[in-house]
Amino acid sequence: MKIRNSAYALCATSIFALASIAPAQTTEQAPAAAVEAVPVAEPAPVAPVEAVKPDLVLKAGTPITLAVTEEVNSSTHDAGDIFKLTVLNDVKAGDVVVIPRGTPASAEITWRTGKGAFGKSGKMEFALTSINLNGKDIPVTGNFRQEGEGNTVATGVGVIAIGLFAGFITGKRARLPAGRELMAQLGQDVTFSPDGQLSASFDSNAAMKAAEEKTEIGKCKIAARDMPAKKQEKALEECYSKRME
Structure with a gap:
């Protein structure tokens, strides 16, 4: 009986010894996949910002030559x-x-007398009123x-004059011939776009x-237009x- 137990003990010891010296089982790791390099797109070049051109302004009093x-x-x-x-x-x-040259303009006769008796000359007074630029009055x-x-005083193409009641010409009949040059002045500051177009904000009615x-x-005319229709004329x-100026 002792012999059998000893045999069992020896066998168990041998098995334990073999297990202890057996190499440990390891799990082999797969090599890491190569990371493909993705090229980074360069930012598009930014166009330089052009400086905003300022509006153009014609100042009140700017001289403008008109021809009748x-x-x-x-x-x-x-x-x-x-x-x-x-x-x-x-x-x-x-x-x-x-x-531009050729832009139409207007004037108004503000007072007038015909040829008088005893050799009195006819007389006219008139005011330059507006320039019509692309449908808008300035x-x-x-x-x-x-x-x-x-033709008694004027020579060449005519008389250029500026100021109140400038340009006196004597004779029997007040006559302003075609081609006569007259100097106007801009009545107010006027704004234009950088390319020379009249500003869209220009209010022609308010300006006039x-x-x-x-x-x-x-x-006097503003007051007359505010009257009832029967009294306006x-x-x-x-x-x-009568002379108002």
């Missing part, structure tokens, strides 16, 4: 009549043309008086009303019947 396009005289025209002129030369703001100023025939409010005859006639 149709003859006006005290025999065929009356106070209140409008006659046409044209801009004679390009008007620039800096190097940009903002009012106010201008310039007041003139003319007496008698226009503001110009009228600066003259006595303009104030007579009130306007009274505005032109």
Whole structure:
């Protein structure tokens, strides 16, 4: 019996010894996958920001030469009549043309007398009122008086004058011939875009009303237009019947 137990013990010891010296079983790791390099796109070049060009401004008082396009005289025209002129030369703001030559303009006869008895000359007074640029009126100023025939003093293309009642011409009939040059002045500051276009914010009606409010005859006409329709015509006639300036 002792022999059998010893055999069992020896066998168990041998098995334990073999187990202890057997190499440990290891798990082999798979090699890491190679990481493919993704090229980074370079940022697109940023275009330089162009400097914003400032608006162009023609200041009030800027001189503008106008030429009469149709003859006006005290025999065929009356106070209140409008006659046409044209801009004679390009008007620039800096190097940009903002009012091109040929732009139409207007003037109004504010007072007039026909040929009088005993050799008295006819007389006219008129005011330059506006330049019409692409359908919008821009106010201008310039007041003139003319007496008698226009060729007694004027030479060449005409007389350029500026100021209140400038340009007196003597004779029997007040006559303003076509081609006569007259100097206007811009009535207010006017803004244009950098490419020379009249600013979209320009309010023609407000500008012309503001110009009228600066003259006595303009104030008279504004008051007349505010009257009832039946009284307007007579009130306007009274505005032109006496010298307002």
